Amino acid sequence: MAEVTAKMVKELRDRTGLGMMECKKALQEAGGDIEVAIDNLRKSGQAKAAKKAGNIAADGAIIIAQEGDKALLLEVNCQTDFVAKDAGFTEFATKVADLALANDTTDVAAISALDYDGQTVEEARIALVQKIGENIQVRRAEVIEGAAMGSYRHGIRIGVVVSTEGGNDEINKNLAMHIAAFNPIAIDGEGVPADVLNREKEIIEAKAKESGKPDNIVEKMIEGGLRKYLDANTLVGQPYVMDNDKKVAEVLKAEGVKVVAYKRLEVGEGIEKKEEDFAAEVAAAQADAAK
Template sequence: MTQISAKLVKELRDRTGLGMMECKKALQETDGDVEMAIDNLRKSGQAKAAKKAGNIAADGAIIIAQKDGKALMLEVNCQTDFVAKDANFTAFAEKVAEIALENNTTDVAALADMPYGDGQTVEEARVTLVQKIGENIQVRRAETIEGANLASYRHGLRIGVVVSYEGGNEETGKSLAMHIAAFNPVAIDDTDVPADILAREKDIIEAKARESGKPDNIVEKMIEGGLRKYLEEVTLLRQQYVMDNDKKVGDVLKADGVKVLSFKRLEVGEGIEKKQEDFAAEVAAAQAAAK
C-alpha cells in the first residue's frame, strides 16, 4: 500500500472539505491518486445524497442576484437554520443564483446540468455539499423580474423581495420592498388579484354570512363588506403603509409620483410541510431500543 503523506491528505481535504480520516482512507484506496479519490468521493457522495433526499428540507435561504436591469431570486433549501447560516451553504447558494442569472433561467432542472466550476455541474456540486454537510440540500425554485428601476430587500435569510417601479428614487424602492416583505400582498391592486383566489375567498365569506341566518339582502351586504376588507388586506395599494400606518400605500405612491409595475416575494419553505419533531417520543423510542 502506498504511503499517504500529510500533504496529500491536506490537498484532498482542502479540495473537498471532508474530514482528515475520510480523505486519508480515500487516498489509500486509490494509491495516492487525488483525482481518482475525488471521483470516488463524488460517487459515494451521490449515495449519501440519495439517502438524505427523503429528509424534509424546509429551511434554507433566499438569494437575490441582480445585473443589468434584471434580478433573480433563488430558494435553496436545507433541513436546519444552522446549516442555512453555514458559509459553505451560502457560497453554494450565491454561486448557483449567479449561474441562473447569467444563463437567464428559472428552470431548476436545466440549472442542475449547468457548469458550476472545478469540473462539476451544479448537481454534482450540490451532491458534494450534501456529503460534506450531512443534510438534504435542494435548489427549489427561481423567479426573475426585469425593469429600469429595481429595488430588492432581503429580510434575514428567509424572505426576499424585488420590486419594479417608475418614479421616486432608490429610497422609495427600498421602502416598497420592505413593505412587501412585511405585509405580503398578493397583488398590486384589485384587478390583479387572481380570479381563483378571489372566488375562493368569496365562497368562505358567503358561507360564514349565511350561517348568521340573516335575510338575503343583509347577507349580500356582509359579503360585499367581507370582500372589501379582504382586498384591503391583500392588495398592495390598499394596505396601510409600513412606514406610516396612518396612510395607504396607494396614497403615498400617488403623492410621490410612483407607480409599481410588478413585484415578487419569496419566503423559505412556502408550501412545504415541515416535520414536527416529538423529542419525548424519540427519547422513549431510543430507551426502548437500548433495552
C-alpha cells in the same frame, strides 16, 4: 462473479438510499459483493448524499442576484438554520443564483446542469452535502425585470424584488420592505385570482346570511366584506409600512409611482415539516436495542 439479483439491488437500495440503476452498477463493479459495493459508494460519497436526500430540507436561504434591469430570486434549502448560515452553504447558494441569472434560466433541472467551476451545479451540491452532512436542495427560482427595481432581504429567509414606474431607489426599497412584511397576494383587486376571490366571497356571504338581515342589507355586507378583504390582502389597500396612517395607494399617488410587478419568496413555503417526537424516538431506539 456472483450474479446481481433483484434482491441484492433492493438490499443495497435500502441500505444506501440510492436509485436502482446506481445500486445495480455498484454491485456489478463490486462483483456482486454488497459490502464491497457499500464501501465503494462510501468512498465516492454517493451513499451519504443519497441518504441525506430523504431528509426534509425546510430551512435555508433566499438569495437575490441582480444585473442591470433583471433580478433573480433563488431558494436553496437545507435542514437547519445553523447550516443556512454556514459560509460554504452561502457561497454555494450565491454562486448558483449568479449562474442562473447569467444563463437566464429559472428551471431547476437546467440550473443543476450549469457549469460550476468545471463540474455541474448538481455535482457541487452533492459535494456540499457530503461535506456538511445535511440534505441541500436548489428548490426554485423567480425572475423579474424592470428599469426601476428595488430589493430587500429580511434576514436570509425572505427576499423581495419590486419593479416600478417612476420610483427611485428609496421608495422602491421601502416598497420591497413593505411586501416582505405584509405579504400581499396581488398588487390590486384585479390581480387576485378569481378562485381565491370567489372562495372568500362564499365565506363572507355565508356569514352575512346567518345574520338574518334583509337581502339588500346582506348584499351590502358582502360588498363591505370583500372591500375589507382586498384592503387587507392587496398591496395598494394595505397601510404603508413606513407610515401606517396612509395606504400604499395614497403614497404611490403622491409620489407618482406605479408598481408594475413584484416577486416575494420565503424559505420553506409549502414544505411540510416533519414533527419531531423525541420521546417516541427514544422509545423506538430502546425497543430496537432490546431485540
